[in-house]
Amino acid sequence: MSLRCDADRLVEVIEQYFIQSEQQEIETKTLSDDNTIKIVGLYVYPVKSCRGMPVQTWTLTHQGLLFDRQWMIMEGSRVLTQKQEPLMAQIETSIDLTSTKLVLTFPSLEPLQVSLDVQDSQQDLLEKELCSGKICGEKIEGLDCGSEAGEWLEQALGRYNLRLVRGLKRFSARKNGGSNSLANDSELLTLNVASIQSLEAKIKENAERFGEDNLDLDLDSLTLRFRGNMIVQGPSEFEEETWNKLTLEKDCTSKKLESNDAQKDCASEKDDSISFNIVGPCKRCTMISIEQNSGELSKEPLRSLATFRDRNFNFGVHTKVLSTGKGTISVGDILTTE
Known part of the structure; x- marks a missing residue:
């Protein structure tokens, strides 16, 4: 009787640990063969560390998705991120290509609209202070988007001395000397x-x-x-x-390539x-x-x-x-x- 029980137990062990494992290996192999x-999914994050926007089709540039991480929020000379201010996740961003505006929204506040055209703002470069800061140890320069944007951010986040800054140049050896992308790596x-x-x-x-x-x-x-x-x-x-x-x-495989x-x-x-x-x-x-x-x-x-x-x-x-x-x-x- 003891030998019969031991034999039954051995069969159970084989079925549980060997037959099942073989089946899992086949399933994994099937996935790997495909x-x-x-x-x-595609997501654009216009303002660094704020909420992103899902898109179905979007322009791709050598710096990534168009308008991705082109703006940042600065507190004094520091670039603000969700690690310092988790409420930044509540700032929704969108790009209105028809009106050429960056639109920011936050609960209980009227939407903020900022021009996408850098040239519209560069005419005031001599009158405005260029902002500088660092991302991942690399120096960045940007253009202050104005007092209205700064005050809107201060109301939303409950902090002081905030500015919305459009990235103009990032000094990075990894990016062949210069870029305006504010993405980390x-x-x-x-x-x-x-x-x-x-x-x-x-x-x-x-x-x-x-x-x-x-x-x-x-x-x-x-x-x-x-x-x-x-x-x-x-x-x-x-x-x-x-x-x-x-x-x-x-996909050219479905085309009839009979003609030159x-x-x-x-x-x-x-x-x-x-x-x-x-x-x-x-x-x-x-x-x-x-x-x-x-x-x-x-x-x-x-x-x-x-x-x-x-x-x-x-x-x-x-x-x-x-x-x-x-x-x-x-x-x-x-x-x-x-």
């Missing part, structure tokens, strides 16, 4: 939905382990916290850290391809603990991110624009990897 990478930040889902599962696991209430950290809210520009659906979690280059090309003109059109489209270089992983700080819809602080997702083995708080990848193609990128575009 190299299709689809853009499922690269033109774009790319997030993989599969990685976000993996972190979401870890957060739920930890919440159950510690007997905590539902933290309402779903896929959408986590995506907002990590403040990515390009959200892609990759084959598997954290695979984005292994990519070297992403390319977006027009058709062949030339296809070759021209390939010449106009959009390409990105994956620079490296993005190391995260306490800013991801700020709920973007409320400005409130929480222990997640930083706590769960710390439990991933060998992650070193990395999440998302810095992305450099290599070529802009015809100048637009859209949700639904398909990328290939190298």
